Amino acid sequence: MAYHFWKVRKAGGLVVPKSPGEIPAEKPAIIPSNPNLLLREATVALSAIACVLTVSLLFDAPMGPPANPGLSPNPTKAPWYFAGVQELLVHFHPTLALAIVLTFALGAFFFLPFFGGDAASAGVWFASNVGRRTAAAAAITAALVTPIAVILDEHMVDVAGRLAGWPQAISSGLIPTALFAGALAGVYIVIQRAFRAPRREAVQALVVFLVVMFVMLTVICALFRGEGMALRWTGVQ
Numbered sequence: 001m002a003y004h005f006w007k008v009r010k011a012g013g014l015v016v017p018k019s020p021g022e023i024p025a026e027k028p029a030i031i032p033s034n035p036n037l038l039l040r041e042a043t044v045a046l047s048a049i050a051c052v053l054t055v056s057l058l059f060d061a062p063m064g065p066p067a068n069p070g071l072s073p074n075p076t077k078a079p080w081y082f083a084g085v086q087e088l089l090v091h092f093h094p095t096l097a098l099a100i101v102l103t104f105a106l107g108a109f110f111f112l113p114f115f116g117g118d119a120a121s122a123g124v125w126f127a128s129n130v131g132r133r134t135a136a137a138a139a140i141t142a143a144l145v146t147p148i149a150v151i152l153d154e155h156m157v158d159v160a161g162r163l164a165g166w167p168q169a170i171s172s173g174l175i176p177t178a179l180f181a182g183a184l185a186g187v188y189i190v191i192q193r194a195f196r197a198p199r200r201e202a203v204q205a206l207v208v209f210l211v212v213m214f215v216m217l218t219v220i221c222a223l224f225r226g227e228g229m230a231l232r233w234t235g236v237q
Contacts, residue, residue: 006125074227084214087221090229091153093173101177105210112203125204134195134205138187142212150220154231184209 064073078086088097126132164171187209192202226232 010125075225075229077221077225080218080222083221084218087150087217087225090221090225091150091172092176093168095169096173096177101180109207112207128201130195130197131201131204134191134197134201135208137195138191138205138209139212141187142209143216146213146216147220150217151231 077083085097085102088101091097092101126135184206188202188206191197191205192199197205220231224231224233
């Protein structure tokens with residue numbers, strides 16, 4: 001759905017004239033969705049089901065020991081699609097991580113189309129060399145900085161441990177959130193000044209930074225968290 005809507009916005013609509021300024025004299029021919037669209041969707045769905053069934057026949061699903069209601073496994077990890085959120089809980093207060101940070105992020109994505117840019121560029125990503133360079137730089141920076149920040153927070157900085165006498169809402173909530181917001185503001189300013197990027201492409205690079213950062217958090221939680229959610233090398237028990 002996301003790819004479909006992006007393509008529609010990038011194309012400028014569902015029906016695009018052959019040349020700029022051309023207005024068709026007659027209404028375009030109406031193609032019925034049945035059987036044209038329905039047949040294609042059914043083909044894709046059946047192909048996906050066939051692929052899943054083939055993989056399930058060739059590879060066994062990883063099964064753990066029988067469930068024990070009186071003993072939770074250590075570590076207890078969320079499914080991979082929630083692993084990034086679980087990693088946030090290691091570094092932020094639960095209320096901040098689940099309620100405020102995620103709500104702010106979703107709200108920012110909701111208002112993203114209103115942050116700048118003209119109507120002609122709506123839905124067009126990486127439209128210029130500057131946009132592509134800033135996006136690549138943001139992705140590489142996020143991929144490098146995220147694991148370094150996790151390691152520092154785990155073994156060196158430990159803001160919550162240094163402020164053990166403070167309320168958790170401040171030591172593991174407000175202070176880490178303020179540091180994170182300041183880091184994002186710094187990334188935005190550096191991108192604008194270093195690449196002389198317009199606001200639309202600077203915001204685009206910031207979105208890329210956040211997405212890659214969340215992917216890295218997901219990988220760290222899924223592969224590099226051991227007993228007690230402590231960092232470990234993958235494969236080492």
